[in-house]
Amino acid sequence: MGDGAAKTATPRAPVTIERPVPTKLDFDRPYMARALEAVDSEHPEGTPGYDNKGYSVLQQHVHFFDRNHDGIIYPWETYAGLRAVGFNMILSFFSAILINVGLSYVTLPYWIPNPLFPIYISKIHKAKHGSDTGVYDTEGRFVPNKFEELWTKFSKTQPQKLTFKELMGMTAALRVSWDPFGWFANKFEWILTYLLAKDEEGLIHKESVRGVFDGSFFYQVESARKKKALAKWKLKK
Template sequence: MAAARVGSGQPPETVDIRGLDALQTATEKAPVTRIRPLDRLFALDTKLPKPHIPRALVAVDDEYPLGTPDHDHKGMTVLQQHVAFFDRNHDGVIYPWETYAGFRAMGFNPLVSFLSMLFINISFSYATLESWIPDPLLPIYIKNIHRTKHGSDSDVYDTEGRFTPWRFEEIFSKYARTHPQYVTYDELLEMTEAMRDAFDVFGWIANKLEWGFTYWIAKNEKGMVPKEAIRGVYDGSFFEVLEKQQSEKKYKKYE
C-alpha cells in the first residue's frame, strides 16, 4: 500500500505505509481501542469483494459472499427484507395484527407477541406514513422502512436500508472474544452499551430490545449466538427458519 507525495514539478514519490501510524487502529492513550480490536478487518477484502460498499439486496459476510443461500430478496433492500416477514398478506403494509401473527408464527406466546406488536407498530408506524396525519391503525409501510433507522445502533444498515459488510464484521472483530463466530450474552450486552449515543434514550431502549430479541431467538444450547444466525436476522431469513421449525413441530403432533 502506498501514498503519493506531490512535489513542485517533480514526479510523486511513494512510501510504504504498512506498519506505520497511518494504518494503526489502536493507541495506548485510548485503552478502549485495544479492548475492541479491529484486526479481523484487515484481511476482509481478501475474502469478500469490496466490503466497504453497502449491499442493497443481500446480506453478505466472509463466509457467504453471495448472501443467504436460497433466500429470495424479492428486489427489496436488506432492511425491507428484515421486516417483510411480518407482512403476512404481502401487500407492502404491516398492520399490528400481522406483527402479532408473525411473532406467533415464530413460536412466541400470545403475551410476548402482543407486547412486541404494541412496541413495534406504535414506535415505527408514523415514520413510514406518506402523510403527516397519524393513522390510528398503525400501519408500517415497508417501502419507507428506512425512515425508522434510529441512533445507538450498529450502523450495519445504512440510512437507505442497505447492508454494510464491514460494519457487520466489525461486530465480531470488536466483541466476539469467546469464539470468533459466536457472541455471548455478556458480549452482546457490552456491544449495546458501547453503541449508545449521548442523550439518545429512544435509541438506547430500541437497541437493547432488538439485540435482546435477537439473543432470545438465536442462541444455541451453549447460550451463544452464531454469526450466521445474526446475519439471518438482518435479512429476515432466520425468521423464516423459525416459522418452518414451528410448522414442523405442529405437523409431528399429528404423526
C-alpha cells in the same frame, strides 16, 4: 493493529485495542453497502437460494411480518409473525405494540397519524434509529464491514458467537449521547434477537444474526416449527 499509517488502534485510546476492527476480509469490497444481499466473509454472495424479491436488506428484515404481502405491516401482523417464530402470546402482544407504535409514524406516506399504527415497508429506512450497529445504512443497505466489526469487537468468549453478557456490552458500547429512544430500541431489538436465536449453550451465532438482518432466519425458524408440529400431529394419529 496494522502497520504504519494503517494502524487501527492506539494505546492512547485503549478502547481501540479492546474493540478491534477487522483488517482482513476475504471478499470483494467489504466497505461497499449492499442493497440486496447480507454479505459476510462466509457468504460473499449473500444467503444461498434466498429470494430477496428486490427489497433492500432492511426491507427484507421486516418483510416476514407482512403476513398478507400488501406492503404494510399492522400490529396484528407483527404479532402473528412473532408467534410464528415461537414467541409466547404475552411477549408477542406487547412487542407488537411497542414495535408498531414506535415505528409507524415515521414510515407513513402522509402527515396525519394513523390510529392503526401501520408500518409501510417502502419507507422503513426512515425508522432507522440512533445507537444502532450501523450495519444498515440510512437507506437500508447492508454494510458488510460494519457487520464484521460486531464479531471482532464484541465476540470474546467464542469466535463468531456472542454470550448474553457480550450482547449487552455491545448495546452499551453502541450508545450515543442524548438518545434514550435509540438506547431502548437497540436493547429491545437485541434481546428479542437473543431469545429467538440463542442455542442450547446460550450463545447466538454470527450466521443466525446475519439471517436476522436479511430476514431469512425468520423463514427458517417458521419452517422448522411447522415441520416439527406436523411430525407431532402424525405421531398422534
